[in-house]
Amino acid sequence: MSKEVRIVANWKMNKTVDESVEFIQKLPITTCLVFIAPPFPALYSCAQNKPAMASIGAQNIHSEANGAFTGEVSAHMVKEAGGDFAIIGHSERRRIFKESNSFINQKVKQALLNDLIPILCIGETASEREDGKTLEVLKKQLLESLAEIPPENISEITLAYEPVWAIGTGQAATAQMTQETLFNLRKIVQNTWGEECAEEIFILYGGSITPENIEEFLQEPDIDGVLIGGASLDHNSFSKIIQISGNIVK
Ligand code: PGA
Numbered sequence: 711m712s713k714e715v716r717i718v719a720n721w722k723m724n725k726t727v728d729e730s731v732e733f734i735q736k737l738p739i740t741t742c743l744v745f746i747a748p749p750f751p752a753l754y755s756c757a758q759n760k761p762a763m764a765s766i767g768a769q770n771i772h773s774e775a776n777g778a779f780t781g782e783v784s785a786h787m788v789k790e791a792g793g794d795f796a797i798i799g800h801s802e803r804r805r806i807f808k809e810s811n812s813f814i815n816q817k818v819k820q821a822l823l824n825d826l827i828p829i830l831c832i833g834e835t836a837s838e839r840e841d842g843k844t845l846e847v848l849k850k851q852l853l854e855s856l857a858e859i860p861p862e863n864i865s866e867i868t869l870a871y872e873p874v875w876a877i878g879t880g881q882a883a884t885a886q887m888t889q890e891t892l893f894n895l896r897k898i899v900q901n902t903w904g905e906e907c908a909e910e911i912f913i914l915y916g917g918s919i920t921p922e923n924i925e926e927f928l929q930e931p932d933i934d935g936v937l938i939g940g941a942s943l944d945h946n947s948f949s950k951i952i953q954i955s956g957n958i959v960k
Contacts, residue, residue, distance in 0.1 A: 715742040715928060715955045716868060716912055716935030718829060719942030720769060720797060727752045731759050738949050739763065740956035747797055750783055757792025767795035767826065770803060773816035785824035795827035799855055801874045811854035818855060822863050829868045830855055836875035844891070849898055861903040865910035870937045871895060876917025878939055888915045889930035896932055921950035928958045
């Protein structure tokens with residue numbers, strides 16, 4: 711099965727509405743799929759002004775459909791504003807905002823109910839890796855975050871493996887180490903939801919990706935794309951990244 715490479719830009723709490731729109735309008739044309747998650751205030755304007763190869767989405771959604779949740783945004787609101795996807799369970803949300811796997815599971819369900827692609831992030835900390843617990847931690851995050859999701863929905867999910875120690879540190883995992891981890895994640899998907907789901911699910915890597923190291927990652931068979939923070943904020947770097955990615959056939 712051939713897959714288009716997916717490149718996700720997570721802008722975190724950076725860029726105003728004007729800056730966001732200007733950035734996406736000046737992106738070079740590419741054949742990879744570009745997913746951009748601006749801050750909430752810029753989502754609608756970006757969706758209105760996006761180039762054809764781009765999808766716009768949210769960095770987070772709430773676990774409930776509506777109600778008294780001051781400061782939160784629902785999956786339906788994101789969809790109505792022109793969003794196509796939602797990043798769920800980013801390690802910053804897990805760590806700073808104390809999001810649990812069961813809370814994240816509710817968000818995945820909300821995304822699916824509202825026809826948003828859930829981009830589910832999982833990843834081990836440095837100490838978990840040092841203790842040899844990487845796979846155990848990832849398996850728990852994966853299975854609990856996707857609890858009760860039927861096989862027919864699994865292929866709609868994009869999974870992002872983001873080792874916490876590699877995010878924003880300039881210390882990316884090696885492509886080879888990532889390939890091994892993603893191969894194991896695909897095995898878990900296969901054992902839980904079946905062979906077809908394991909083939910169809912998109913699995914990305916995230917953590918200190920740059921124009922210099924991206925090609926090496928995308929050449930690995932199980933890495934279907936990348937999720938980028940820092941390097942997605944700089945127009946030059948991100949343009950290079952999507953051009954390189956557009957030349958890679960999976
Ligand atoms: P980084 O961030 O590319 O700056 O390491 C990745 C992320 O936060 O998902």
